[in-house]
Amino acid sequence: MAEHLYAVVPFCPHCGRRAESFRLLCERGGPAPGKAALCNQCGTWSVWDDDMDLRPPTIEELDVLDNDNEARGILREWGIDWVRRHLPPKRMQ
């Protein structure tokens, strides 16, 4: 999957937390204005603006993401990770 982890990021515009990393939707290299990034903390999409800050996506951008197979795959992977992190550990039998 064409995905990169990017270590130096601004705050997530949705949850306000500074994520350790964002999952980027990257067809062509690293983060760039107009590209989408998924917050690893809250699992919502943001879009890089011209100053390389993250802003919430527009409705139109969300529609594009909803129909993008790569974006859906990244979101699905994030959901599976989230469940794994939040499920209680299995008891030893």
Ligand SMILES: [Zn+2]
């Ligand atoms: Zn967030």
